[in-house]
Amino acid sequence: MVRTCSLLLLVWWATPLLGQGTTSSGSLRFDPNEVDKSAEPCADFYQYACGTWMKTHPIPPDRSAWDPYYELAEKDADIVRGILEGREQGQGEDYRKVTSYYAACMDEATADKKGLEALDGDLLQIAQIRTAEDSVVALAKVQTLGADALLAFYPNQDLKDSEHVIATLDQGSLGMTDRDYYLKDDPDSRKLRDEYRAHVARMLELSGLSREASLAGADAVLQLETTMAEAMPTREQQRDPTTQYHKLTLSELEHLIPSWPWRHYFAALGAQPVTSVNVTSPEYLEKTTRVWLGLGLQARKAYLRWHMLHTMAAALPSSFVEEDFHFYGTLLRGTREMQPLWKRCARLTNDALGEAVGKVFVAGHFPGGAKERALAQIRSIQTALRDDISSLDWMTDATRQEALRKLEVFRIKVGYPERWRDYTGLRVSRDDALGNAMRANRFEFVRQARKIGKPVDRDEWFSLPQDVDGYQSTALVEIVFTAGLLQPPFFDPAMDDAVNFGAIGRAMGHEFTHGFDDHGRKFDERGNLRDWWTPEDNARFEERSKCFVDEYSQFVVVDDKKLNGQLTLGENMADNAGLRLAYAALRNKLRSKPEQLVDGLTPEQRFFLAFAETQCGNVTDQTARNRLLTDPHSPGRWRVNGTVRNMPEFQKAWGCKPGQPMVAENACRVW
Numbered sequence: 001m002v003r004t005c006s007l008l009l010l011v012w013w014a015t016p017l018l019g020q021g022t023t024s025s026g027s028l029r030f031d032p033n034e035v036d037k038s039a040e041p042c043a044d045f046y047q048y049a050c051g052t053w054m055k056t057h058p059i060p061p062d063r064s065a066w067d068p069y070y071e072l073a074e075k076d077a078d079i080v081r082g083i084l085e086g087r088e089q090g091q092g093e094d095y096r097k098v099t100s101y102y103a104a105c106m107d108e109a110t111a112d113k114k115g116l117e118a119l120d121g122d123l124l125q126i127a128q129i130r131t132a133e134d135s136v137v138a139l140a141k142v143q144t145l146g147a148d149a150l151l152a153f154y155p156n157q158d159l160k161d162s163e164h165v166i167a168t169l170d171q172g173s174l175g176m177t178d179r180d181y182y183l184k185d186d187p188d189s190r191k192l193r194d195e196y197r198a199h200v201a202r203m204l205e206l207s208g209l210s211r212e213a214s215l216a217g218a219d220a221v222l223q224l225e226t227t228m229a230e231a232m233p234t235r236e237q238q239r240d241p242t243t244q245y246h247k248l249t250l251s252e253l254e255h256l257i258p259s260w261p262w263r264h265y266f267a268a269l270g271a272q273p274v275t276s277v278n279v280t281s282p283e284y285l286e287k288t289t290r291v292w293l294g295l296g297l298q299a300r301k302a303y304l305r306w307h308m309l310h311t312m313a314a315a316l317p318s319s320f321v322e323e324d325f326h327f328y329g330t331l332l333r334g335t336r337e338m339q340p341l342w343k344r345c346a347r348l349t350n351d352a353l354g355e356a357v358g359k360v361f362v363a364g365h366f367p368g369g370a371k372e373r374a375l376a377q378i379r380s381i382q383t384a385l386r387d388d389i390s391s392l393d394w395m396t397d398a399t400r401q402e403a404l405r406k407l408e409v410f411r412i413k414v415g416y417p418e419r420w421r422d423y424t425g426l427r428v429s430r431d432d433a434l435g436n437a438m439r440a441n442r443f444e445f446v447r448q449a450r451k452i453g454k455p456v457d458r459d460e461w462f463s464l465p466q467d468v469d470g471y472q473s474t475a476l477v478e479i480v481f482t483a484g485l486l487q488p489p490f491f492d493p494a495m496d497d498a499v500n501f502g503a504i505g506r507a508m509g510h511e512f513t514h515g516f517d518d519h520g521r522k523f524d525e526r527g528n529l530r531d532w533w534t535p536e537d538n539a540r541f542e543e544r545s546k547c548f549v550d551e552y553s554q555f556v557v558v559d560d561k562k563l564n565g566q567l568t569l570g571e572n573m574a575d576n577a578g579l580r581l582a583y584a585a586l587r588n589k590l591r592s593k594p595e596q597l598v599d600g601l602t603p604e605q606r607f608f609l610a611f612a613e614t615q616c617g618n619v620t621d622q623t624a625r626n627r628l629l630t631d632p633h634s635p636g637r638w639r640v641n642g643t644v645r646n647m648p649e650f651q652k653a654w655g656c657k658p659g660q661p662m663v664a665e666n667a668c669r670v671w
């Protein structure tokens, strides 16, 4: 939860990173000849840059979307496979754990034979629930597996005391991923609810419950989750951190919700002593804990059993894995085929022992000079942002000084962590896939719980080096780019500056400006939630951001559904500012050099084309609908067209005239 904005939210969140599809496109290098010559750059730049790519890169059957990020992740996945299968070897006990974990996961026959054996103790505890207090303790036990059942409990930086980690009580997660699916009454949502109910029932039945009990259990799950959905703030509301901060002492919490046995609950989580806690939504907590305590015994048992199966689904015997894919892969995301076993096992191994895998990955695939060159490029973007903030005509000096101070202290992390994670204490067995996964989840839960009450560890990474990822953290005031990302087509030492600034440079600018978007600007240079804006700057900022909300709300995404300009505001602002900053940094760099055509294109044209080509993508309609509700990023077409139409520099580079679609009538701009 520390990472707040990600270049690649989709890759780590909506779909497994590793185990990408089977298409291989050969070189991932920037190629200006791939443009769609039937399209006009000034009419639809995305179509011009990506038309050919879209035709030649269909969505692989085991995916619900496809783009250059996935392509690169596919390449990285092959490297990881080599590490897991021993063709590229690491050293020591950690590496032995990695290969054992993977081998156990690959041994489907043994996993099927063992069935739910590893879950026996937990299932028994659920079966033996008699009292409300038992049910709270069992709930906590399920949460230690990583399930956000009813509530989510995790450590987080104190938003107003950024040096310290405190406990957080947040809303739980919903089986159908978004509250709208529970609350909307259109035919699609109703159909999905029926399918979800059937899915929950089948999972319960597979675990040994009678048909009748499974159906009743599924009804109870749907009912409880609907109550949770009703009590949840919307995703747009959650973007405002000031509404998510309610720090309470333990006795205040006990006073707020006296019926919940808090001390037993925290003890069962293994998170003692909890002295203060941030409750993101007191209304949600009050309502859902009350509902939980009023539920019938069977409903509570069914919900906990379901959550345990759901959370562990990927590591369960194959009948569960298939049922899980049927709902989440096929029905919810429109994926046609399940990923092959090795890819699923690679993902699980990364989840459990990611940095131990990453250590081997970095040793063989992140050349020494790459880090320095990437760092130098990030610094040049930082300089461009400094120049920009210094010269903004709408900002007063008081706010400007604060903004500049914040920019100067940004921590920049490139490649891989300085200090690797310690996996001592995690027991891995070569013939117990489910047991391994459960132990790994609980090992991670303990690691997280131990942070509570301690100073913030500023060296920690929230992404793996082998991931294709970049992110910004508002609370830590840092930006991070992984070794897995710093490769073609995003970062390519063999290419000219124009291409590198368009591809990775704009991503660097994007991450920097997240520190100043609708969410990030509420945090100061120490990562504290503090309003450092004068009222007039605040009003000017709001007015300028409204321009983006209005602009992006007009873009049609799928069917006749339009983008949610409020939900995507932060990403859209970062996209616009990121491209502008990368452009300015490129101009600074080229100032001393004579302008040269490469492949018949000016550096400016190559810059915009390289940017657009990183955003090409294909996506199933189901996933497009799902993203519309849940994804703070705009789809590729609008990340490109929405951005360039606001830039006179683009229009000059391609000779666009007023009235053409890539020339906005009222161009939006904040940074």
Ligand SMILES: [Zn+2]
Pocket: 005, 006, 007, 510, 511, 514, 571, 574
């Ligand atoms: Zn972003």
